[in-house]
Structure formats: structure tokens, C-alpha cells
Amino acid sequence: MASDELVPFPEQTPLLQLDDPLLAALLALLDTPADVLSLAATCRRLTAVLRDPSHAAPAWARLLQRNFGLSPRRGADSRLLRAQLEQLHLGHSAPLPFRGVFSNGGVDGGDGADGRYTVDKLFSAHFHESYCSARSSNVTTLAVLDAPHAPDPAAAALRAWQLERCRLPGSLLFGDPQAVRRGPGRRLNDEDGFAPEPDLSRWNPHELDSLFLQLCGLLQQGHGMGRLLLAGVPAAAVAAERVRCFEHAARILAARQAEVVGLPADWWVAPEAPDTLIARQPLPAPRPAVRVASVTQLTVSRVGQFSCPLACGCLLLATLDTSQPRGEAEARGVLADLAAAPRVRALDDVTSVEAVLEAVAEGRLPPVLRQGEAPAGRWVEFAPLWQQGAGQDPAQLWPAVWFMFTPRPTAVALALALEVSDPEAAADVDRFDILRIPLGARHGGNVAAVQLIGSENLMTAWGDNHAEPNMDVNSVEIAGLLAEL
Numbered sequence: 001m002a003s004d005e006l007v008p009f010p011e012q013t014p015l016l017q018l019d020d021p022l023l024a025a026l027l028a029l030l031d032t033p034a035d036v037l038s039l040a041a042t043c044r045r046l047t048a049v050l051r052d053p054s055h056a057a058p059a060w061a062r063l064l065q066r067n068f069g070l071s072p073r074r075g076a077d078s079r080l081l082r083a084q085l086e087q088l089h090l091g092h093s094a095p096l097p098f099r100g101v102f103s104n105g106g107v108d109g110g111d112g113a114d115g116r117y118t119v120d121k122l123f124s125a126h127f128h129e130s131y132c133s134a135r136s137s138n139v140t141t142l143a144v145l146d147a148p149h150a151p152d153p154a155a156a157a158l159r160a161w162q163l164e165r166c167r168l169p170g171s172l173l174f175g176d177p178q179a180v181r182r183g184p185g186r187r188l189n190d191e192d193g194f195a196p197e198p199d200l201s202r203w204n205p206h207e208l209d210s211l212f213l214q215l216c217g218l219l220q221q222g223h224g225m226g227r228l229l230l231a232g233v234p235a236a237a238v239a240a241e242r243v244r245c246f247e248h249a250a251r252i253l254a255a256r257q258a259e260v261v262g263l264p265a266d267w268w269v270a271p272e273a274p275d276t277l278i279a280r281q282p283l284p285a286p287r288p289a290v291r292v293a294s295v296t297q298l299t300v301s302r303v304g305q306f307s308c309p310l311a312c313g314c315l316l317l318a319t320l321d322t323s324q325p326r327g328e329a330e331a332r333g334v335l336a337d338l339a340a341a342p343r344v345r346a347l348d349d350v351t352s353v354e355a356v357l358e359a360v361a362e363g364r365l366p367p368v369l370r371q372g373e374a375p376a377g378r379w380v381e382f383a384p385l386w387q388q389g390a391g392q393d394p395a396q397l398w399p400a401v402w403f404m405f406t407p408r409p410t411a412v413a414l415a416l417a418l419e420v421s422d423p424e425a426a427a428d429v430d431r432f433d434i435l436r437i438p439l440g441a442r443h444g445g446n447v448a449a450v451q452l453i454g455s456e457n458l459m460t461a462w463g464d465n466h467a468e469p470n471m472d473v474n475s476v477e478i479a480g481l482l483a484e485l
Contacts, residue, residue, distance in 0.1 A: 028059035033089040068294035069444035071394040098143035105139025106275035108132035140339040145446040169228040216249040289484035297479040306472035307464035308455040312404035316397040317445030376435040379403040400443040
């Protein structure tokens with residue numbers, strides 16, 4: 001061929017000579033949504049293939065599974081899948097609206113369950129409420145992904161005002177400069193044992209209300225400590241602020257007198273298993289598109305005045321089809337079956353990394369994806385469900401990450417060493433009581449189980465002796481991205 005002859009350009013590249021189903025299958029092999037969307041933007045033919053519901057759904061479903069750990073329902077509309085994929089690709093991780101609905105560990109409360117410590121507090125959006133079980137180990141808690149709910153600005157403003165009023169007297173009562181710090185978030189007075197948490201913002205509403213009532217009583221008596229409730233208030237506003245304090249105290253007292261002893265009416269107790277508590281509306285309202293989450297991070301807090309703080313646990317996830325209505329009894333049965341599943345029970349008494357690895361070797365737990373550690377503890381992340389091949393049921397709970405906190409004696413020793421070597425780092429009292437776990441893979445679901453496996457027994461140190469230890473945990477925050485499939 002002469003050098004000056006033109007080579008004819010093919011009318012179609014070999015790729016575009018393939019039929020539509022094969023093109024869609026090849027696009028599904030690309031690694032990321034960005035790869036697929038970029039390639040589709042190069043020509044009208046590829047764009048048309050990805051818009052064709054008969055061909056594109058498998059491609060979008062595979063990308064959703066591999067990149068975000070989500071398993072779309074069969075027959076899902078390809079346009080919906082593409083829209084959700086683009087939204088997830090551009091989205092940012094944030095706390096997810098999981099609602100605690102089930103526990104088989106009962107509720108602490110001495111002679112009767114205390115409604116202040118039910119499992120919905122475990123998944124609360126704020127950190128000043130807690131879940132305290134009655135049982136001492138192997139407690140399954142379940143939460144469902146619900147509609148995002150906006151915080152109550154009036155309640156937040158009232159709590160902020162109450163904290164401001166109590167700030168100065170609280171710092172004098174609980175911020176004793178003679179107290180010696182003894183570990184994360186705690187003070188140990190030589191004479192009195194463990195002292196209350198000095199940061200009032202960590203107190204739960206009942207504790208803060210009790211302090212406020214006591215201070216209002218002292219204010220009414222003209223006591224100097226009570227008058228500190230009005231510290232910082234301009235002179236012209238003191239009389240009105242005093243009235244506001246007494247009015248709020250009266251509302252607290254009225255609410256306490258109206259409180260029902262035991263559990264609130266929105267909890268159902270299993271007659272044959274009194275430690276099993278299930279919310280009266282356990283599943284979200286049915287919707288045509290099922291709300292699911294791609295989970296990126298788990299944060300577990302045991303900050304609080306706890307005599308039996310959580311020692312170790314595990315997060316598991318499942319995806320239920322919530323598009324169809326279920327009766328309350330059927331919904332309770334679904335949750336009870338999830339809690340009794342073999343993969344949940346395989347975690348019973350698994351209280352060390354060595355025990356986790358042994359269970360993996362025996363096939364009772366999934367393969368390990370990676371391990372990690374931080375000052376607050378260690379964790380083992382499992383390979384996600386979608387990596388296990390066909391035949392896995394996303395409606396069954398799948399372990400995502402097992403975790404354990406640094407034991408309190410070790411944490412105390414480390415905190416004391418930090419006070420000498422790095423006082424600024426030692427001031428971070430949460431470093432041993434809040435465990436933040438970034439996940440290496442995306443794990444999807446709309447039901448989260450947090451298996452509470454064991455606790456540390458600090459009852460003697462706190463002067464809170466009872467027959468058996470229980471488990472106290474401040475909060476669980478699951479972060480990630482929301483989708484509707």
C-alpha cells in the first residue's frame with residue numbers, strides 16, 4: 001500500500017458491533033460507576049443501551065452490589081437503579097436513621113425494667129441516653145432503617161439552657177481540682193471512690209433534671225449553691241430567669257409524677273421470654289421503593305457512669321423487603337427469627353480476636369477482610385456478603401465487623417502514662433471509650449443487629465453491687481449512604 005493512500009475508517013468500532021445484551025454485560029464488568037458513566041458518555045449507542053430497561057438493570061445491579069454492598073430486588077427498574085447509583089456515587093457518608101426495635105437482653109432497673117434504658121436509646125441520634133440490659137452477655141439488639149427525622153429544635157434549646165444554668169454549680173460540685181484523674185472520663189477521689197462525670201453534657205435527661213431540681217430547691221432556700229443557677233444573668237433579667245427556673249422545675253416534677261413505672265406502652269414483652277422486648281411498630285411503613293443503606297463506618301460509645309460497660313460486640317446487617325405490609329405479630333416473628341439465626345448465635349461468647357479467628361477457621365463466621373486497632377480498642381472486619389458468590393440470602397444477617405474495647409485496667413494505665421508524656425492527648429477523655437471503625441468494604445442493609453457479647457465488671461469500683469453484671473452501652477452510630485431500590 002502506498003504511503004499516501006488513506007486507510008478507510010470503519011463505520012463502527014468492533015465494540016459497537018456487539019448486540020445490546022452483550023454490551024450491557026461488558027459494561028457491568030467495569031469497576032466503578034464513574035467508569036461506566038464516562039464510557040457511556042462517549043457515544044449515543046452506549047447511552048441508549050444503559051437506558052434500555054431490558055438490558056441495563058443487571059449492569060446497574062452489579063455496580064450497586066460491588067461498590068456499595070447493596071442487593072437490588074429482582075425486577076427493579078433500571079432507571080431507578082441508575083439514578084440511585086449516581087446519587088450514591090456523588091453522596092457523602094452521614095449518620096443513618098436506624099431505630100432500635102428489639103432486644104432479647106431485657107432492661108436494667110433493679111426490681112423492674114426502667115423505661116429510660118430501652119434499646120431505642122442505643123441507636124438514638126444524641127449521646128446523652130444509653131441502653132442498659134438486664135442480662136450479662138450475648139444480647140441481640142436490632143434496629144431498622146427508618147425515615148430520616150429532623151431533631152426537635154425546641155428540646156435541644158431547652159437542654160442547652162438547662163446545661164448553661166447548671167454549668168457553674170456543676171463545675172464546683174463535680175470538678176473538684178483536688179480530684180486526681182484515673183483514666184478515661186473518670187475521676188477518683190481518695191475518700192469517696194468514683195465521682196460523677198464532670199461534663200454535664202454527657203448526663204442523660206433524668207440525671208440532669210435531678211441535678212436541676214436539687215439546685216432549684218437550694219435556690220428557693222437562698223443557699224449560695226442554688227443562687228449559682230442565676231450566675232451570668234443580667235441584673236434586669238434575674239427575676240424573670242428565677243421564675244423560669246421554678247416553672248421548669250414544676251414541669252419536671254409533674255412529668256415524674258405522671259410517669260408509669262416500668263416499660264412504656266409502646267413496647268411489647270414476649271410472654272414466654274420476658275427479656276425479649278419488641279417495639280409496637282417494629283418495621284417501617286411499607287413503601288414501593290425499599291430504603292437501604294450502604295454502611296461505611298461504625299461508632300460505638302461507652303461513655304457514661306457505667307459499672308458494667310460493654311467490652312465487645314459485633315455489627316451484622318440484613319436487607320428485608322419492606323415494600324409489603326406486615327401485621328405486628330408477623331413483624332415480631334421476623335425479628336425474632338433474625339435474632340436466633342446461626343450466624344448471630346455463632347458470636348456467643350466470642351470475646352477475643354483469637355476466638356474470632358478460630359470461628360472463622362471453623363466456618364462459623366465469614367472470611368476476614370482486615371483487622372484494625374485504635375486507642376479505644378480492636379476490630380475484625382469480615383468479607384462482605386456480595387463477595388461470597390451466588391446463593392447467599394441478603395435477608396439473613398451477615399456479620400460486618402466484630403469489635404472489642406481496650407480493657408479498663410489497660411486504658412487507665414495508658415491514660416496515666418499519657419498524663420506524664422502528653423498532657424494534651426490525655427485531655428481527650430473519650431479516646432478509650434469511643435471506638436470509631438472505618439470499614440474497608442461497603443456493607444449494605446436496612447436491618448442492623450448489634451450483638452452485645454460481654455461487659456467489664458466494675459461494680460465494686462462504682463459501689464454498684466448486684467447479683468450479676470449487666471451490660472451498659474451509651475450509643476451506636478452507623479454511618480453511610482442512603483438509597484431507595
